[in-house]
Amino acid sequence: MAKHIDLNCDMGEGFGAWSMGQDEALLELVTSANIACGYHAGDPATMTRVVRLAVAKGVAVGAHPSLPDLQGFGRRTMAISPEEARGMTLYQMGALEAFARAAGGRLSHVKAHGALYNMAAKDRRLADAIASAVRDFDPSLILVGLSGSELIKAGRALGLTCASEVFADRGVEPDGSLTPRGQPGAMIEDEDLAVARVLRMVREGKVAGRDGVDVAIQADTVCIHGDQPKALAFARRLREALEQAGVEVRA
Numbered sequence: 001m002a003k004h005i006d007l008n009c010d011m012g013e014g015f016g017a018w019s020m021g022q023d024e025a026l027l028e029l030v031t032s033a034n035i036a037c038g039y040h041a042g043d044p045a046t047m048t049r050v051v052r053l054a055v056a057k058g059v060a061v062g063a064h065p066s067l068p069d070l071q072g073f074g075r076r077t078m079a080i081s082p083e084e085a086r087g088m089t090l091y092q093m094g095a096l097e098a099f100a101r102a103a104g105g106r107l108s109h110v111k112a113h114g115a116l117y118n119m120a121a122k123d124r125r126l127a128d129a130i131a132s133a134v135r136d137f138d139p140s141l142i143l144v145g146l147s148g149s150e151l152i153k154a155g156r157a158l159g160l161t162c163a164s165e166v167f168a169d170r171g172v173e174p175d176g177s178l179t180p181r182g183q184p185g186a187m188i189e190d191e192d193l194a195v196a197r198v199l200r201m202v203r204e205g206k207v208a209g210r211d212g213v214d215v216a217i218q219a220d221t222v223c224i225h226g227d228q229p230k231a232l233a234f235a236r237r238l239r240e241a242l243e244q245a246g247v248e249v250r251a
Helices: 044-055 080-102 114-122 124-137 150-157 191-204 231-244
Strands: 002-011 034-038 060-064 108-112 140-146 162-167 207-208 214-216 221-225
Touching: 002 060, 002 124, 002 231, 034 044, 034 108, 044 060, 060 080, 080 108, 080 114, 080 124, 114 124, 114 150, 124 140, 124 150, 140 150, 140 221, 150 162, 150 221, 191 207, 191 231, 221 231
Parallel strands: 002 034, 002 221, 034 060, 060 108, 108 140, 140 162, 162 221
Antiparallel strands: 207 214
16 A cells, blocks of 8 residues: 555646636645646746745646647647657746746656647657656656556656656546546546545555456556646545545655
8 A cells, every 4th residue: 555645736727818727726735736838728927826836835846748739728639750749848848947946946747738648658659759858858857657658668768757647537448548538437527436446546556447347557646637627625535535544645
């Protein structure tokens, strides 16, 4: 059973006049913030605000790079080369690092967003490109990726510290990948079930796949989607359940 777990949340995903999520309130509950860097969401004002809040609350600040897809919120697959993936990752890490420095903090981790995350979970060439960008930018950064994915393997091969991620509200395929959005079982909407799944992943290293068969999984960090309507209440409930189970919640 894990003695401790990180709770991470995707944040700063508003843009211009549009706001999304309850970032300030969620920062009281999570231990790591993955902040949008402008490609799928976020803008300079939003990045400034969320980074400052995270630094002030002692929450680990991470870059959340994406495919360049504001209209599709970074969730549409694009045909990109490894060189493009590397460049996109470097560009967005550099942007967020500037805001972190200005706020008196620093980057602690990098977690790809949406389609880029899922593509790199299966495509070793893209995974290698993202991992090499992180290593060349700052080898002390933690690379966050889906448990058992090619991205985790690529990061470890380059000597990076990696955090294997699991999801509180997402279904899992028999191979350990996330059930694609839009398919039955992609989103776990029953909060009781979601909490129970997280506790089992942390305690036993297992989760039931969409076919009902257990999938082995490593849980270093649990993602809470900040754009979900009930994200704040769920984050509070999940943190309480973990602490009551004797699991320390920390970055």
